[in-house]
Amino acid sequence: MRALLLRGLRSHVRRTLMTALAVVLGVALVSGTLVYTDTIDRSFDNLTQATTRGADVIVTPNSEQGVDSFGSDPPQMPRDVLDKVRGADGVREAIGVVGSQQLVVFEKNGRDRLGSGFAPGVLSGDEPNADWFGSTRYASGHAPRADDEIALDRKAAEKGGYALGDEVPVQLAGPQRKLRLVGTVELDGVGSFGGATVAITTQPTAVALASRTPRNYYNTVAVRRDPGVSAQQLEASVRRAVGGEATVRTGEAEASKQAKDIQDNLSFLPTILLVFAGIATFVGAFLIFNTFSITVAQRQREHALLRALGATRGQVRRQVLGESLAIGVIGSVVGVAAGLLVAPGLRSLMASFGVDFPSTSTVFAPRTIVVGLLVGILVTMISSFVPANRATRVPPVEALREAAAPPARGRVRRGGVIAGAVLAAIGTALLLLAVTGTIDGDGGSAAAGVGAALLFIGTALLSPILVAPLAALVGGPMTRIFGLPGRLARDNAVRQPGRTAVTAAALMVGLALMVFATVFASGMRETLRGDLEQAVDAPVVVQSRDGGMSSLPPELPAVLRRDPAVRAAGAMSFVSVKAGGEQMSLNLADPGVFDQGLLRLHTADGRQVRDPGPGEVLLGEGDAEKLRATTGGTIVVTGANTRRQQLRVIGVIADAGFTMDGSWVSTATARRLADPRPAFVLVRTDERPQELERSLQRDYPGAEVQSKDDWIGTQTKQVDQLLMMVYALLALSVIVAFFGIVNTLSLSIAERIREIGLLRAVGATQRQVRRMVTVEALITALLGATLGVVLGFVLATAVGVTIDGFALTVPIVSIVILVVLAGLAGVLAARPPARRAARIDVLVAIGDE
Amino acid sequence: MSPVPTPIVQASGLSKTYGSGETAITALDDVSVDFRAGELTAIMGPSGSGKSTLMHCIAGLDRADAGTVTIDGVEITDLDDRHLTELRRDRIGFVFQAFNLLPVLTAEENILLPLTIAGREPDPEWLEQLVTTIGLGDRRHHRPSELSGGQQQRVAVARALASRPAVVFADEPTGNLDSRSSDEILGLLRHSVDGLGQSVVMVTHDPHAASFADRLLVLKDGRIVHDGPAGGADDVHERLRETSDPTPTA
Numbered sequence A: 001m002r003a004l005l006l007r008g009l010r011s012h013v014r015r016t017l018m019t020a021l022a023v024v025l026g027v028a029l030v031s032g033t034l035v036y037t038d039t040i041d042r043s044f045d046n047l048t049q050a051t052t053r054g055a056d057v058i059v060t061p062n063s064e065q066g067v068d069s070f071g072s073d074p075p076q077m078p079r080d081v082l083d084k085v086r087g088a089d090g091v092r093e094a095i096g097v098v099g100s101q102q103l104v105v106f107e108k109n110g111r112d113r114l115g116s117g118f119a120p121g122v123l124s125g126d127e128p129n130a131d132w133f134g135s136t137r138y139a140s141g142h143a144p145r146a147d148d149e150i151a152l153d154r155k156a157a158e159k160g161g162y163a164l165g166d167e168v169p170v171q172l173a174g175p176q177r178k179l180r181l182v183g184t185v186e187l188d189g190v191g192s193f194g195g196a197t198v199a200i201t202t203q204p205t206a207v208a209l210a211s212r213t214p215r216n217y218y219n220t221v222a223v224r225r226d227p228g229v230s231a232q233q234l235e236a237s238v239r240r241a242v243g244g245e246a247t248v249r250t251g252e253a254e255a256s257k258q259a260k261d262i263q264d265n266l267s268f269l270p271t272i273l274l275v276f277a278g279i280a281t282f283v284g285a286f287l288i289f290n291t292f293s294i295t296v297a298q299r300q301r302e303h304a305l306l307r308a309l310g311a312t313r314g315q316v317r318r319q320v321l322g323e324s325l326a327i328g329v330i331g332s333v334v335g336v337a338a339g340l341l342v343a344p345g346l347r348s349l350m351a352s353f354g355v356d357f358p359s360t361s362t363v364f365a366p367r368t369i370v371v372g373l374l375v376g377i378l379v380t381m382i383s384s385f386v387p388a389n390r391a392t393r394v395p396p397v398e399a400l401r402e403a404a405a406p407p408a409r410g411r412v413r414r415g416g417v418i419a420g421a422v423l424a425a426i427g428t429a430l431l432l433l434a435v436t437g438t439i440d441g442d443g444g445s446a447a448a449g450v451g452a453a454l455l456f457i458g459t460a461l462l463s464p465i466l467v468a469p470l471a472a473l474v475g476g477p478m479t480r481i482f483g484l485p486g487r488l489a490r491d492n493a494v495r496q497p498g499r500t501a502v503t504a505a506a507l508m509v510g511l512a513l514m515v516f517a518t519v520f521a522s523g524m525r526e527t528l529r530g531d532l533e534q535a536v537d538a539p540v541v542v543q544s545r546d547g548g549m550s551s552l553p554p555e556l557p558a559v560l561r562r563d564p565a566v567r568a569a570g571a572m573s574f575v576s577v578k579a580g581g582e583q584m585s586l587n588l589a590d591p592g593v594f595d596q597g598l599l600r601l602h603t604a605d606g607r608q609v610r611d612p613g614p615g616e617v618l619l620g621e622g623d624a625e626k627l628r629a630t631t632g633g634t635i636v637v638t639g640a641n642t643r644r645q646q647l648r649v650i651g652v653i654a655d656a657g658f659t660m661d662g663s664w665v666s667t668a669t670a671r672r673l674a675d676p677r678p679a680f681v682l683v684r685t686d687e688r689p690q691e692l693e694r695s696l697q698r699d700y701p702g703a704e705v706q707s708k709d710d711w712i713g714t715q716t717k718q719v720d721q722l723l724m725m726v727y728a729l730l731a732l733s734v735i736v737a738f739f740g741i742v743n744t745l746s747l748s749i750a751e752r753i754r755e756i757g758l759l760r761a762v763g764a765t766q767r768q769v770r771r772m773v774t775v776e777a778l779i780t781a782l783l784g785a786t787l788g789v790v791l792g793f794v795l796a797t798a799v800g801v802t803i804d805g806f807a808l809t810v811p812i813v814s815i816v817i818l819v820v821l822a823g824l825a826g827v828l829a830a831r832p833p834a835r836r837a838a839r840i841d842v843l844v845a846i847g848d849e
Numbered sequence B: 001m002s003p004v005p006t007p008i009v010q011a012s013g014l015s016k017t018y019g020s021g022e023t024a025i026t027a028l029d030d031v032s033v034d035f036r037a038g039e040l041t042a043i044m045g046p047s048g049s050g051k052s053t054l055m056h057c058i059a060g061l062d063r064a065d066a067g068t069v070t071i072d073g074v075e076i077t078d079l080d081d082r083h084l085t086e087l088r089r090d091r092i093g094f095v096f097q098a099f100n101l102l103p104v105l106t107a108e109e110n111i112l113l114p115l116t117i118a119g120r121e122p123d124p125e126w127l128e129q130l131v132t133t134i135g136l137g138d139r140r141h142h143r144p145s146e147l148s149g150g151q152q153q154r155v156a157v158a159r160a161l162a163s164r165p166a167v168v169f170a171d172e173p174t175g176n177l178d179s180r181s182s183d184e185i186l187g188l189l190r191h192s193v194d195g196l197g198q199s200v201v202m203v204t205h206d207p208h209a210a211s212f213a214d215r216l217l218v219l220k221d222g223r224i225v226h227d228g229p230a231g232g233a234d235d236v237h238e239r240l241r242e243t244s245d246p247t248p249t250a
C-alpha cells in the first residue's frame, strides 16, 4: 500500500505540488505572522533592556494601568522628585530625563514631518554626563552640549538627509525651532527605535520645547547604587524617599514592565494578522478538498480494483489520507520555512501603511514550527476526510466497467445542499448573535468568526444548485460572443456542479470579505462625512500636515485668536481615561467650541450643547448607556496619571452620529488627568484657508489650514488607507483561490483529454480550445465573484444595520472593479491549463488507450 | 464528371520511423498510394503493420518523416497547425473506433459540430437528410450517454458527412460494435459513397467489413502488399492469406 501511495504522489507531481502550494501559502502566512510579531517583541525587549541597562533603579511617574496616552503625553513627575531620590540612602548618582513623545522633527523643508504614520517623535533631554544610563551610543558626533544643539537617531538623520552641522527644524510647544545637529545615536546597535524618530537635546531645551513646569517635569529618574548596596536595597530606600509620588522599580523590573506594556499594546497585531492567515488557510482548505474530491473521482477504477483484489475500506481510506498527510507535511514544512520570507514582507506591508516596528534579529521560535506544522497538517487532513470516505464507497464492480468518460451532466448531491442550508443557517444565527451583541466580548468575536466560516461553507455546499443558472446567465453572452467554445465552456462548468461550486467558493470567501470591507468602509466613510458635516460648523480647520497624525502646539488656538480676521478658534483633542473599570476616550473642547458654534450638537430634548465647564461632562449616548449615567448624575474617571476626577453629567448628546459619538469635557478639566495636545483647531474666520496658512508660515509651517470640506476629505481618506491594508492582507486568500482555479481546471482537462482531442481532430483550432478553457475559468470566477459580492453585501448590511446612524451605501464602482478583477484573475488562472489543453496531442487523445 | 476518377488523396513516398537505433520501428516504408473520389477503400493488415499510421498521415493528424500528401489538391506536408486544422475541419470527416461524440452535446449538435466550430450555418435540408439517413428519428436531441453504441456510431458517421468533406477517414469504425450495428454502419458508409458520392477510407481488420469496400489495400511491415478490388468476404480472406507469412501460425 505504501508503495502505491508514493507512486500516486510521484505520478501526479503537478497536482501534488499545486495542492501543497495551497497549504504552503496558508501556513506561510501563519508562520510569517508569528515570526514577524515574535521579532517585534524580541526587538522591543532588547531595546527596553538597552535603554535601561545602566540603571539599578528607575523611578517613573505613577500611571494608571490600561490607559494609553493616545493624543497626549504620558504623565510626568514633579521636579523635586530628583532631589528626594538623591537624598535617599545608597544612591551614588541619579539623573532625571525630561522627555515627550509628541515631538515633531521636520524634513529640511520645515513643513513635512520626518517619518510617517503612527510612529512617535521621542524627545529626550538628558543631563550632562548621563551616558551611563542606557546604551545610547553615538555613531557620529557627540551629545548636545549647548541649548541649540540636537542629536538624532541614525535612521532619522539618514531619512532626512541631515549631516552633522545641519539645522533641524523641530516643534512641540511654541514656534518651530531650528537646532544644530551635533550627533547621531544608535540604540544598542539599532539605528531606529521602531520607526520612531528619537531626538536628544540638553535638558533646558527639552524643558522649553515641551513647556514643562516644576509640577510636570521628569519622565524618568535613573539611579545608580553605591558599592555594597543591592538593587533591591536601593529600590526600597528610594521608594521610602519619594513616598507615593512616583513608582520605583529596579532597572530589570522596569525593562520587563516596559516590554510587557509594549507587548500588550501590540497584541492586536498578531491577532489581526492571524485572522487573515486563518482566512487564507480556510480558502486553502477548499482547494485541498476539491483536489482530493476530483482525484478520488478520477481514480474510482483504481480504488475499485484495489477493493476487488481484497483491499479493505480502511486500506483505501488510509491510502487517500496517507496521500493527504504527505501533502500536508510537505506543504507545512515548506510553509513554515516560507514564513521567514513572509515576515519581512509583512513588515514592509505594515511599514507602507506607516506602522513600522523594529526588527533587529529574526526570531524563529520552536512554537512557530509546531503551530505551523499543526495547522497545515490538520487542515489538509480534515479537508481530505470527506473525499477519503467517498473513495471507500466505490463498489468493487466499478473496476470491471468500461473506462468511464466523464459524465455529461453531474448531479447535485441533495444531502450536500441540505447540509449547506443547515450550516448557512447556523452561521447566520451565530453572526446575528454576535453583531447584535447578544454574545459579546471574546465570545462574540469567536461567534462571528465561526459564524462567518459556517456561512461560507454552507454557501459553498449550497452553491452547486446555483452553478447551472448562473452559468447560463454568464454563459449566454459567452456563447453569443465566442460561439462553440463559449457554449462548451458553459456546459463543462455545469457538468460537475460541485466541483465548479467549490472552486468558485474559494474565490467567494476572499471576495466576500473584500466586498464586506468595501461596503463597510464606504459606509464608514459616508457616516463619518455625514457626521462631521452635521456637527462641524467651522469653515476652516487646522491640523498637522501629516493628515493630523501628529499633534499641534498647544498655544496654536490662542495664536490663531490673535489674528484679527479670526472670529473664533478652539482646539479639539483626545485623552484616554478609565471609567467604570474600562478605558474610555474623552473628547476635549476648548472654550467656545460649542458656545461659539464651531461644533453643533444637541441633547435629546433638542437643546444645543454648550461648553462643558470645570468638572462637567457631556456624555455621548454610548458612554451614557455603558456607564448607566443620566443628566444630573456623576461619573468618576481616572487619568493616565492615576488622578481621579468626579464629573457632573450636564447632558447626553443625542445627535452626534456613530463616528462622533463620544463624551466631552473641557480641555482645562482634562489637563488634571493627562497632558493633552490639540488634534485639530476649528476656526471661524473671514479669511480664506490659504491666507490663514500664509500667516502661520513663519512659526507654524507644519500646520495645514484647510476648508471644512477638504478637511473632511482628509479624515475620510484614513478609512481608505485602512481598506487598502485589508485588501492587501486578503490578497493572499484570493491568490490561493486563484491556484484553486488552475488546479481544478488542470484536473478537469486531464479528465477530458479525449474530448479535447476529438474537438481538435474534427477541426477546432488551438485558439478555440484555449478559449473554451478560458471561458470556463471566467464562468467559475464570475460565479465566485457573484456569490462573494452578494455574501459580502449581506454581511456588511447585517453589521451596518446594527449600528445606529450607519449610512449604508452601495459602492458600485468598487464592487464592479472587484468583479472585473476577479474575472481577469479567472482568465489569468486559465492560462496554464488552457495552454496545456490546446497542446493536447490529437493522436494520443484518440488513441486506443 | 471526368471519365477517369481523379485522386482525392495522393500519398507518395511516405515513410515514418518510431524510435531510433536498434529499437527503431519502421511504421511506414516508402508508401505511395492514391485514393480515388467516389470510392470506398478498405485498408487491412496485421496488427502493427502501419494501418493507423498511414491513415493518420494521410488525414493530416500526424506527419510522416518523408514523402508528401495531397488532399483535394492541397499539399499538406508544409501546412502549419492552424491550416491543417482548418483543412481537417472543412475537407475531412472522421469516424473513430470509440469516443466519437462530445458528451455535453446532443446528437444533433454533435452532427453539426464541424460546422459550428467553423462558425458556418448548417443547411437544414442537409441536416434532415442526414438525420433521416442514419435513422435517428426522435432521439436527435438526446445526449450520447442516452444512445446505444450503434446509434452513437451512426451519429459519428453523420458528423463525418455533415461538412460534405472531400474524404471521410474511418479507423475501425465497427471495432466496438455487434454484428447488426456493424452492418448498419457499413451500410451507411456504403450509402454515402453510392448515394452521396462520398470518398471513404476505412481501416479495419474485419474481412466482413472489408467486403463492403470497392478496393482493398493490404499493409504489412509498413508496405502495401496488395492493392485490388475487394470482392466478397471470402476473397478478402484469400488475399489476406496470400499476403501473410508462408508459415501461418494458428
Ligand SMILES: Nc1ncnc2c1ncn2[C@@H]1O[C@H](COP(=O)(O)OP(=O)(O)O)[C@@H](O)[C@H]1O
Pocket: B018, B019, B025, B026, B027, B045, B046, B047, B048, B049, B050, B051, B052, B053, B054
Ligand atoms: N507513437 C508510437 N511510438 C512508437 N511506436 C509506434 C507509435 N505508434 C505506432 N508505433 C509502432 O508503429 C507500428 C505501426 O503501428 P500502427 O500504425 O498503429 O499499426 P496498426 O494500426 O496497423 O496496428 C507498430 O509497430 C507500432 O508499435
Ligand SMILES: [Mg+2]
Pocket: B051, B052
Ligand atoms: Mg491501429
